[in-house]
Amino acid sequence: MPKYVINYSIGTVFCVPLKNGKYARGVVARSDGELGIFGYFFGPCLDSVPAALDESQLCIDEAVFAGIFSGMGLSNGEWQQLGTIKSFQRKEWPMPLLINTEDESDRVELVEYDEDTLEEKSVSVSTRSEVDIDAYPEDGLMGYKYVEDVLTMKLDPSFQSPDQTEADT
Numbered sequence: 351m352p353k354y355v356i357n358y359s360i361g362t363v364f365c366v367p368l369k370n371g372k373y374a375r376g377v378v379a380r381s382d383g384e385l386g387i388f389g390y391f392f393g394p395c396l397d398s399v400p401a402a403l404d405e406s407q408l409c410i411d412e413a414v415f416a417g418i419f420s421g422m423g424l425s426n427g428e429w430q431q432l433g434t435i436k437s438f439q440r441k442e443w444p445m446p447l448l449i450n451t452e453d454e455s456d457r458v459e460l461v462e463y464d465e466d467t468l469e470e471k472s473v474s475v476s477t478r479s480e481v482d483i484d485a486y487p488e489d490g491l492m493g494y495k496y497v498e499d500v501l502t503m504k505l506d507p508s509f510q511s512p513d514q515t516e517a518d519t
Contacts, residue, residue: 361438403433423494
């Protein structure tokens with residue numbers, strides 16, 4: 351199994367290539383020291399990768415997406431790094447509870463992760479009527495290509511991939 355280089359750290363800002371030819375920005379908020387990352391993603395779509403990091407445009411309250419994902423896109427260079435937030439403070443970039451609503455039942459799991467290892471610490475069970483489902487990022491490890499797909503849909507809902515266009519005709 352090939353060993354991947356961990357060429358990023360907490361506070362690294364990067365660009366994610368979208369399926370529409372544009373880019374979104376992301377921030378590494380936590381890392382397990384291997385290829386697991388918890389991070390936040392931001393719009394709007396950018397036409398190109400910025401020449402320099404502009405930290406002023408990265409406000410956690412304006413994140414469009416967050417979750418645990420593979421660092422493979424960073425490790426292999428497909429997600430270009432812009433730099434590191436100079437005064438990155440973990441408390442300003444918290445790791446929230448994540449939500450699991452995998453089945454159609456009324457059951458909802460709120461999952462807490464260890465902020466250093468990204469290992470599951472605890473799970474509390476509720477019902478859909480007791481929890482604001484939209485207030486939590488989804489639980490689960492996302493592949494980096496999946497993140498590209500989700501960000502494209504969130505930031506450019508009118509985009510149709512070539513596969514969709516062929517299926518529609």
